[in-house]
Amino acid sequence: MTNLVEIRDLTVEATTDSGRRVEILKGVTLDIAAGETVAFIGESGSGKTTAAMTLLGYARPGCRISGGAVRVDGHDMVALSEKERAALRGTTVAYVPQSAAAAFNPATTIMDQVIEVTRIHRLMEPDEARRRAVALFRALSLPDPDGIGDRYPHQVSGGQLQRLAAAMALIGDPKVVIFDEPTTALDVTTQVEVLRAFKAVTAKRQIACVYVSHDLAVVAQIADRILVLRHGAVQEIGSVDDILHRPTHPYTKELLHAFHPDTGGRTGAAAAVAASGAPLLSIDTLSAGYGPPQSNGQPLVLAVKEVSLRVKQGTNLGIIGESGCGKSTLARAIAGILPACGGGIQFDGRELRHSARQRGRDQLRDLQIVFQHADTALNPAKSIEDILGRPLTFYHGLRGKERDVRIDALLDMVHLPRALRHRRPAELSGGQKQRVNFARALAAEPKLILCDEITSALDTVVAAAIIDLLKELQRELGLSYVFISHDLSVIEAICDEIIVMYRGQMVETITPVARQEPQHPYSRLLFSSVPKLDPTWLDTLNLDADRMRLA
Amino acid sequence: MKTPSATGSLAAWSGYRINLVGLVSFSVILLWALVALFAPWITPYSVGAMVDADYFGPMRPGLWLGSDYLGRDMLSRLILGARYTVGISLAAVSIACFTGVVLGMTSAVLRGAVDMVVSRLLDALNSIPSKLFGLMVVAAVGSSIPVLILTLSIIYTPGAYRFSRALAVNIDTMDFIMVARIRGESLPYLIGSEILPNIIGPVLADLGLRFVFIVLLLSGLSFLGLGVQPPFADWGALVRENIGGLPFAAPAVIVPSLAIATLTISVNLLIDNLPQKIRDRSAS
Numbered sequence: 001m002t003n004l005v006e007i008r009d010l011t012v013e014a015t016t017d018s019g020r021r022v023e024i025l026k027g028v029t030l031d032i033a034a035g036e037t038v039a040f041i042g043e044s045g046s047g048k049t050t051a052a053m054t055l056l057g058y059a060r061p062g063c064r065i066s067g068g069a070v071r072v073d074g075h076d077m078v079a080l081s082e083k084e085r086a087a088l089r090g091t092t093v094a095y096v097p098q099s100a101a102a103a104f105n106p107a108t109t110i111m112d113q114v115i116e117v118t119r120i121h122r123l124m125e126p127d128e129a130r131r132r133a134v135a136l137f138r139a140l141s142l143p144d145p146d147g148i149g150d151r152y153p154h155q156v157s158g159g160q161l162q163r164l165a166a167a168m169a170l171i172g173d174p175k176v177v178i179f180d181e182p183t184t185a186l187d188v189t190t191q192v193e194v195l196r197a198f199k200a201v202t203a204k205r206q207i208a209c210v211y212v213s214h215d216l217a218v219v220a221q222i223a224d225r226i227l228v229l230r231h232g233a234v235q236e237i238g239s240v241d242d243i244l245h246r247p248t249h250p251y252t253k254e255l256l257h258a259f260h261p262d263t264g265g266r267t268g269a270a271a272a273v274a275a276s277g278a279p280l281l282s283i284d285t286l287s288a289g290y291g292p293p294q295s296n297g298q299p300l301v302l303a304v305k306e307v308s309l310r311v312k313q314g315t316n317l318g319i320i321g322e323s324g325c326g327k328s329t330l331a332r333a334i335a336g337i338l339p340a341c342g343g344g345i346q347f348d349g350r351e352l353r354h355s356a357r358q359r360g361r362d363q364l365r366d367l368q369i370v371f372q373h374a375d376t377a378l379n380p381a382k383s384i385e386d387i388l389g390r391p392l393t394f395y396h397g398l399r400g401k402e403r404d405v406r407i408d409a410l411l412d413m414v415h416l417p418r419a420l421r422h423r424r425p426a427e428l429s430g431g432q433k434q435r436v437n438f439a440r441a442l443a444a445e446p447k448l449i450l451c452d453e454i455t456s457a458l459d460t461v462v463a464a465a466i467i468d469l470l471k472e473l474q475r476e477l478g479l480s481y482v483f484i485s486h487d488l489s490v491i492e493a494i495c496d497e498i499i500v501m502y503r504g505q506m507v508e509t510i511t512p513v514a515r516q517e518p519q520h521p522y523s524r525l526l527f528s529s530v531p532k533l534d535p536t537w538l539d540t541l542n543l544d545a546d547r548m549r550l551a
Numbered sequence: 552m553k554t555p556s557a558t559g560s561l562a563a564w565s566g567y568r569i570n571l572v573g574l575v576s577f578s579v580i581l582l583w584a585l586v587a588l589f590a591p592w593i594t595p596y597s598v599g600a601m602v603d604a605d606y607f608g609p610m611r612p613g614l615w616l617g618s619d620y621l622g623r624d625m626l627s628r629l630i631l632g633a634r635y636t637v638g639i640s641l642a643a644v645s646i647a648c649f650t651g652v653v654l655g656m657t658s659a660v661l662r663g664a665v666d667m668v669v670s671r672l673l674d675a676l677n678s679i680p681s682k683l684f685g686l687m688v689v690a691a692v693g694s695s696i697p698v699l700i701l702t703l704s705i706i707y708t709p710g711a712y713r714f715s716r717a718l719a720v721n722i723d724t725m726d727f728i729m730v731a732r733i734r735g736e737s738l739p740y741l742i743g744s745e746i747l748p749n750i751i752g753p754v755l756a757d758l759g760l761r762f763v764f765i766v767l768l769l770s771g772l773s774f775l776g777l778g779v780q781p782p783f784a785d786w787g788a789l790v791r792e793n794i795g796g797l798p799f800a801a802p803a804v805i806v807p808s809l810a811i812a813t814l815t816i817s818v819n820l821l822i823d824n825l826p827q828k829i830r831d832r833s834a835s
Contacts, residue, residue: 335733356733364735377726381748390744394734440730 004175004208005032005055010068012050012059012232024050024063025232034175035206039223041213041255043461045429047232052178052212054078056093057085073175090117094169098181100161104153110164111149117172129171136167139204140197158323159190163197170201177202179211183218184457187322187486188529195221195538214459216255217531220244221538228252240535256533258464278349279310280480281334281367281448286343288333299341303329305504306343311448314474316481318495320488320526326504327484328372331450334482335369348447365395368441372453374433378425384411384436385421391443406443414439414469431462438466442473448480455490467493488530500526566829573824576817583814587633594627599782607793607801617802619793623782625803628789629810635785637814639696639769643703644762650704651711652754656742658712659719660728670716677709681768682775689777699778703765714757718750759819766811786811 012025025047032038040048053059054070057077070077073092077085089095094117097103104113114136115129123129130149137145140163153161162182169177179198183191199222202209213219219226219240226243228235228251236249247253286307291300303326311317319327332338334345336356345352347367353359371377378387388407392398398406408418414435425433434454441449451470455463467490473479485491491498492512500508502522510518518524531537586593596602603618610617616625654673658666688702722728723746731745747754770787772778779785784792789807796804 337729337733356735359735361735364733369730369733371726371730373726377730379725379727379745379749381751382744390731391734394736444734 003031004034004036004073005030005210006069006071007031007051007054008069008071010051010054010070011066012047012054012063013066014063023232025054027068028229028232028234030227030234030237032176032208032210034208035203036225037202037209037211037223039211039213039219039226040229041216041219041226042229042235043214043431043459045431046229048212048214048229049180050232051229052180052210053095055176055178055210056089056095087121090169090172090174091121091123092174093176093178094172094174096162096165096169096177096179096182098184100165100182101153101158103165104161106153109150109152110156113153114149114164114168114171117168121172123172133167133171136170136201137164139201140164140167141193141200142167142197157190159186159194162186162194166198166201170205170207173205174207176208176210179209179213181213184213184215188488188531189322189525191218191531192529192538192541198222199538214461215531216244216460217533217537220533220535221531228255244533244535255461258461278312279346280313280348281309281311281482282346283307283309283334284344284346286330286333286340286345288329288338288340290329290338293341297341302341303504304333304340307499307501307506308343309499309506311480311482313447313480314478315496316474316483316494318491318498319482319484319501320486320491320498321501322486322526325501327501328452329504330501331369331452331482331484335367335450337369361395365444366447367450368444368446368448369450369452370438370441370454372456374430374437374457375425377437378433378440380425383422383424384428387425387436388421388439388443391440395444410439410443413442413473415465431458431466434458434462434466435469438469442477445477446479448482450482450484452484453486456485456487463487463490464493470494488527567826568829569826570824572820573826576820576824579813579817580821583633583637583810583817586630587637590631590634594624594630596624596627598628598631598784599623600627607796607799607803610802616806619789619803620795625789625806628784629786629807632784632786632789632807633810635696635779635783636766636769636787636811639700639703639779639785640762640765642700643765643769644707644758646700646704647707647761647765648711648754648758651708651713652715652747653742654708655712655715655717656719656746656750657738659716659723660738660741660746666716669712673709673712676705677713681706682771685768685772685777686775689772694777694780696779699769699772703768706768707761707765711757711761715750715754718753719746722746722749755822755825756819759822762818763815766815770811 007028007030010025010028011023014022014024016022028051030038040052042048050060050063054065055072055077057070057080059065065078068078072088075088075092077088104110111130111133114133115126118124118129119126124132133149134145137148142148142160142163148156148160156164166182182198183194186194195218211219211223223240225237225239227237228243228249230251235251236243236247243252244256247256286304287298287302288304289299289302293299307330309317319330321327329338333340336352336354336359339354345354347363352363356364385407388410389403392403392406407421411418411421416432416435416439420428420432425436428436434457438454455466458466470481471494474481481494483491483495495512498510498512499506500510500518500520500523508518508520508523510523518527528541601622602624603614603622606618606620606622608614608618608622614624614626616629619625619628654669658669684706685702688698692698728741728745731741766787769778769785770791773785773788774791779788786807790804790811793801793803793807
């Protein structure tokens with residue numbers, strides 16, 4: 001039997017401003033049989049998305065496929081003309097993007113967008129396409145399959161939108177589907193459902209899948225084989241079982257190791273500090289929300305309801321919950337971005353005003369917040385040097401040579417090469433951006449850093465490196481973190497205490513050191529939804545009991 | 552992406568990638584600026600002197616661009632007209648865009664009451680027809696160059712304001728603005744260092760368009776006798792006063808039109824082809 005996809009010695013290169021050539025892929029060779037799922041795994045910037053995109057015959061602007069062949073179902077995607085490639089896209093090869101929210105046009109209904117492929121390729125009548133779409137919606141276990149197509153993208157949840165994006169890709173009956181990190185932006189409880197839906201549909205239709213991801217546990221559930229990429233070269237390729245249990249390449253071992261972040265080294269020190277001293281941050285019955293104030297003085301939508309918590313100097317607090325549970329709102333209320341509507345915030349022994357505008361400069365400096373999306377948190381028009389230098393000048397009055405020295409020190413602290421200082425954020429990888437984002441908070445020399453999902457957009461190795469970095473900096477600088485995440489393994493690795501939030505309320509406080517088991521049904525659902533490296537985890541998982549109790 | 556070899560060495564020398572089109576349009580603008588600057592010293596005849604026996608005379612040695620409807624030397628009139636067109640329009644467009652963009656960004660950052668008041672005031676200003684407004688001002692205080700500059704810039708401020716406010720509102724929702732806000736940054740820093748670099752491209756393009764509008768409005772005002780006063784004339788006025796020469800294909804009507812075209816097109820081309828800094832990843 002011939003393979004559906006044959007990639008031979010594929011190289012992709014990019015040309016920089018000054019005409020220098022950079023190799024992004026260095027000779028990738030791979031075969032994929034019909035119905036087989038191959039996962040491309042690697043850190044950000046490893047070329048995994050670039051490799052997957054070549055199946056579409058596509059290279060991003062500035063890049064080009066410079067050598068090798070990509071045969072998909074007998075067509076060499078490299079040699080074809082753009083028009084011939086376009087004819088194959090959507091019918092033979094389809095693509096599911098990472099961020100479905102950005103991939104949908106907010107101005108047209110979901111159904112129109114899902115069946116667009118059939119219209120472009122004139123595959124079938126619109127009515128038939130709609131029927132097929134509804135069948136796909138049903139197969140992807142979307143709620144209300146008959147009616148969901150009439151909604152607009154903002155009217156469905158992120159997990160549903162991701163499944164709808166898959167429906168869009170599958171409607172043209174492709175032989176190969178590329179999933180580009182489709183669950184990275186979802187929280188764990190949603191991810192489980194989406195993965196199940198993908199697995200069921202692709203298995204039934206015998207579709208060959210390329211699954212690009214950085215999450216080894218997710219990949220373990222869905223893939224038959226795993227391809228480990230690094231710096232554009234294949235490091236290792238093998239069955240899921242081989243890669244998980246008998247990795248040969250050092251990088252693969254590192255990847256596996258990153259999956260089990262160690263909690264050691266922290267607990268002793270933290271306990272010592274925690275025993276003494278007054279709380280650094282103390283929050284009493286804090287409420288915050290959005291919308292105009294109602295007659296009872298509360299905002300229209302109350303996103304955080306009477307949350308109380310304490311953080312002692314040198315210790316870390318984790319806040320966990322699914323998207324929409326109010327955890328980010330809580331961080332914004334603490335930082336003063338969204339003034340709280342009730343309750344009190346005490347920081348370093350003093351009362352903090354609810355609005356950041358009314359706080360003093362020292363208070364602002366001592367409490368820094370790091371946002372989830374480094375893409376939007378760094379000004380694209382400024383160099384890294386300017387981004388890091390501003391808080392130095394603003395809070396500490398550093399200029400010229402002194403400032404340069406400190407910027408170098410900050411870059412060293414977050415393990416970034418000094419040469420990066422002249423670059424702009426768009427020229428950095430996701431992990432590098434997040435480090436800059438964090439370095440900017442460090443530049444202020446704060447006492448407490450609010451980390452809002454800072455590792456969510458990063459791959460496991462980079463996230464683990466960032467977590468290690470946070471711990472290291474904590475030891476050196478005596479910082480405290482409030483760590484907000486939906487990723488339990490990350491939170492467990494760094495936090496001394498975990499708060500579980502659900503629908504704006506604190507449902508449980510858990511101390512990981514005490515090996516305390518979650519009691520609340522939602523906490524249990526959350527904790528059991530975290531993917532395990534075991535390939536049979538998804539198939540044997542039973543979340544229904546907790547889900548029922550929660551409902 | 553290949554750099555033209557002619558500009559390649561220049562690019563290596565300056566660290567900027569310079570576009571050939573940008574270079575050419577910059578030369579044209581520079582030429583007109585120099586002409587405007589040294590006008591009184593390079594005109595062959597006085598602007599008001601009637602030197603040709605015939606009107607709408609053709610191009611010939613001595614009268615290189617022919618003569619106008621009164622038999623005056625076109626070259627001299629064009630050279631002196633550059634002063635008014637380039638000078639007044641450039642000054643007016645700079646004032647209009649600076650005021651508009653600063654106010655626009657301020658409104659976007661401060662929102663609330665400030666935004667409301669400034670927006671409504673400028674909307675009201677926008678609702679007055681531009682020619683009528685010019686007419687009113689000139690009738691009230693008389694025509695002089697400072698009055699013209701100020702009037703033209705007031706007319707075009709609301710447009711620049713609306714444009715930059717719309718752009719700045721989008722940037723204002725980004726997290727990095729939030730970071731700067733909770734760092735406790737002041738308004739000038741927020742608008743100057745965080746927002747402006749992100750909207751400068753469209754703002755410059757808008758400036759180029761507005762420059763063209765101002766050149767046209769200025770010539771309109773001159774036609775009504777409210778702009779530059781005779782015997783001096785800006786380019787727009789030169790076209791208007793010689794419009795009668797069109798059936799005779801007189802250079803007197805074509806030449807100032809060409810002058811306006813070269814200037815306005817060059818301004819727009821230059822803005823679209825500004826030098827770009829070479830940012831190579833390997834650069835350290």
